[in-house]
Amino acid sequence: MVETLAALILLLPLAGAATMLLAGRRIPRLLVQLICCTTVGLAFAATVVLLLQPAPGGETGREIIYGTWMPGLGADFAVLIDSSSALLMLVITGIGFLIHFYSCGYMEHEAGAARFFGYLNLFVFFMLLLVMSNNLALTFAGWEGVGLSSYLLIGFYVDRPAAGNAANKAFLTNRVADAAYLLAMFTILAQTGTLRYREFLPQLAPEWAATVAVLLLLAAMGKSAQYPFAIWLPDAMEGPTPVSALIHAATMVTAGVFLIVRCAPVFNAAPQVLAVISVVGAVTALLAATIALVQNDIKRVLAYSTVSQLGLMFIALGVGAYDAALFHLFTHAFFKALLFLCAGAVIHSLDGEQDMRRMGGLKKQFPFAFWTMVIGTLAIAGVPGLAGFVSKDQILWLAFKTSPSLWAFGIATSLLTAFYMWRLINMTFLGESHHAEPHSLPLTMRAPLAVLALGSVVAGWLPLGLHQADHQSMEYVLMAVAIGAAASGIAMAHFRWRFLSPFYFLFERGWYVDQAAQAILVRGAAQGGGELLGRLDRGIIDGAVNGFALLTRSVGRLSRMFDAGVVDGLVRLTAFLVKAVSYPVRLLQTGSLQSYALVFLAGLAAVLAWALAGGASR
Numbered sequence: 252m253v254e255t256l257a258a259l260i261l262l263l264p265l266a267g268a269a270t271m272l273l274a275g276r277r278i279p280r281l282l283v284q285l286i287c288c289t290t291v292g293l294a295f296a297a298t299v300v301l302l303l304q305p306a307p308g309g310e311t312g313r314e315i316i317y318g319t320w321m322p323g324l325g326a327d328f329a330v331l332i333d334s335s336s337a338l339l340m341l342v343i344t345g346i347g348f349l350i351h352f353y354s355c356g357y358m359e360h361e362a363g364a365a366r367f368f369g370y371l372n373l374f375v376f377f378m379l380l381l382v383m384s385n386n387l388a389l390t391f392a393g394w395e396g397v398g399l400s401s402y403l404l405i406g407f408y409v410d411r412p413a414a415g416n417a418a419n420k421a422f423l424t425n426r427v428a429d430a431a432y433l434l435a436m437f438t439i440l441a442q443t444g445t446l447r448y449r450e451f452l453p454q455l456a457p458e459w460a461a462t463v464a465v466l467l468l469l470a471a472m473g474k475s476a477q478y479p480f481a482i483w484l485p486d487a488m489e490g491p492t493p494v495s496a497l498i499h500a501a502t503m504v505t506a507g508v509f510l511i512v513r514c515a516p517v518f519n520a521a522p523q524v525l526a527v528i529s530v531v532g533a534v535t536a537l538l539a540a541t542i543a544l545v546q547n548d549i550k551r552v553l554a555y556s557t558v559s560q561l562g563l564m565f566i567a568l569g570v571g572a573y574d575a576a577l578f579h580l581f582t583h584a585f586f587k588a589l590l591f592l593c594a595g596a597v598i599h600s601l602d603g604e605q606d607m608r609r610m611g612g613l614k615k616q617f618p619f620a621f622w623t624m625v626i627g628t629l630a631i632a633g634v635p636g637l638a639g640f641v642s643k644d645q646i647l648w649l650a651f652k653t654s655p656s657l658w659a660f661g662i663a664t665s666l667l668t669a670f671y672m673w674r675l676i677n678m679t680f681l682g683e684s685h686h687a688e689p690h691s692l693p694l695t696m697r698a699p700l701a702v703l704a705l706g707s708v709v710a711g712w713l714p715l716g717l718h719q720a721d722h723q724s725m726e727y728v729l730m731a732v733a734i735g736a737a738a739s740g741i742a743m744a745h746f747r748w749r750f751l752s753p754f755y756f757l758f759e760r761g762w763y764v765d766q767a768a769q770a771i772l773v774r775g776a777a778q779g780g781g782e783l784l785g786r787l788d789r790g791i792i793d794g795a796v797n798g799f800a801l802l803t804r805s806v807g808r809l810s811r812m813f814d815a816g817v818v819d820g821l822v823r824l825t826a827f828l829v830k831a832v833s834y835p836v837r838l839l840q841t842g843s844l845q846s847y848a849l850v851f852l853a854g855l856a857a858v859l860a861w862a863l864a865g866g867a868s869r
Contacts (some may be wrong), residue, residue: 268372275365287368295344325445326388339382349699356695374400405490417486428473435466460520475507492595500587532565533660540667570653582638585706586630593624600689612684632669641711669740
């Protein structure tokens with residue numbers, strides 16, 4: 252039963268993707284939507300049933316091997332169902348189904364429905380493969396698969412150059428980080444002889460743990476958009492809004508967090524790398540929050556918010572609070588997917604408008620979208636009673652116990668989060684209206700918002716066993732400070748933010764991280780490296796080729812001279828000698844029968860004369 256359910260969870264979205272990509276053009280739009288939504292919905296139902304089976308998860312989990320892939324490498328077609336993978340499976344299939352359903356309304360008038368929904372199904376399959384696999388090799392197949400699917404979905408609008416550029420940027424940035432994954436995998440294989448998590452994690456030698464941990468960290472930083480690799484995620488907003496909700500809020504960007512959790516023993520054996528993770532997370536959380544303060548594109552505000560929240564998860568990972576990181580990943584999936592889909596509802600109703608400066612006054616026209624987005628905003632801001640408060644409070648408390656400095660970064664991030672999110676509410680829904688009469692929303696877009704809003708409230712209070720309350724007096728003090736920070740941020744957003752003016756251009760330009768990456772990687776590495784390689788090609792490679800050509804020509808000339816002067820000379824000399832020696836014989840070879848007969852008779856007469864002379868003498 253468990254084996255069948257686990258296989259169905261993977262195969263259902265794969266079957267939907269294959270159907271769309273092979274025969275989707277001949278299938279009516281409504282049937283396309285029905286097939287793709289049903290496959291993901293059934294995968295969610297199968298996940299729920301699977302997790303209700305006896306002992307499907309827990310600390311040890313359950314391993315199911317379907318077949319052998321590369322037995323010498325310890326890489327099978329196998330899944331590992333434990334508490335970590337079970338949580339991600341629920342998020343991927345559950346929220347994935349809601350986003351598929353929402354897309355039926357959002358993409359109603361867009362061409363290429365089969366291609367879009369096929370890509371969504373393909374992404375869900377690869378993401379499930381990533382979290383369910385029992386070995387690094389199969390995880391890497393899912394890891395690269397979600398990269399491919401993300402590339403296809405970000406660049407879905409093939410007629411927009413910006414979408415193509417964003418897709419290329421996301422793909423190439425992640426490939427740089429993915430090279431570190433391969434190096435980590437090869438190192439583990441060389442040291443332990445296997446890639447199965449249950450086998451290599453206990454076997455990896457301590458002296459190699461730090462090396463592997465650094466490589467895995469680099470890989471995770473790429474997928475989970477930590478600076479300096481975070482430059483791809485804001486540009487990825489060029490894709491359709493449901494793509495932003497599914498890939499860049501709830502699932503793919505959390506893959507790096509999951510990888511570190513899955514390989515926790517490696518990082519526990521390298522505490523210095525854990526410290527680096529904390530610093531990376533703290534810098535990313537605060538940096539992205541400051542940039543979000545000045546964004547005017549509603550989706551880019553949420554994009555930088557995603558980067559910032561991922562930074563908080565990395566702070567939790569860095570202090571060894573893996574359960575806290577997973578718990579915030581879980582709650583974040585609800586309220587961030589809700590925020591993106593609410594933003595999509597606004598964009599859809601305003602015929603594609605994304606600039607908040609041209610919005611305003613939408614509360615009256617869209618009270619439902621307003622209140623659901625307020626719920627998501629309060630949840631991400633860390634207001635008590637909502638899911639984000641519970642998960643974020645746990646991270647802040649555990650960070651404080653490890654390092655008050657990390658806690659200070661977290662508190663500053665929380666204040667800025669409340670500020671920029673309530674700024675978004677003010678500019679979008681409150682104040683004066685700056686737009687034409689918006690369109691109404693279909694039920695397919697309203698229903699997912701209601702479900703996600705409910706999840707943004709209750710998800711933090713589910714008995715998942717992922718968080719423990721310490722109930723210490725200091726924790727309550729810190730909780731009060733966090734609540735005060737959230738309230739202060741919301742209050743500050745109601746006033747003009749002139750105090751930001753000295754830093755406005757710095758924040759607006761993203762602390763020049765993207766420009767630095769362009770200078771180093773594009774103009775420096777690509778152009779400078781290309782020029783260096785060009786000089787190498789012209790000076791050394793072309794020189795070597797031209798040198799060999801000159802040498803070949805010279806050898807050819809010498810060979811031709813030797814052939815003409817020596818070989819041909821010997822041949823002509825031999826012919827001359829043969830001709831000279833044969834000259835007397837040639838004089839006798841007249842070709843006349845009379846001459847031959849005369850010589851014959853003369854010779855015969857000579858022989859007879861000699862014979863007679865000899866006989867007379869006897």
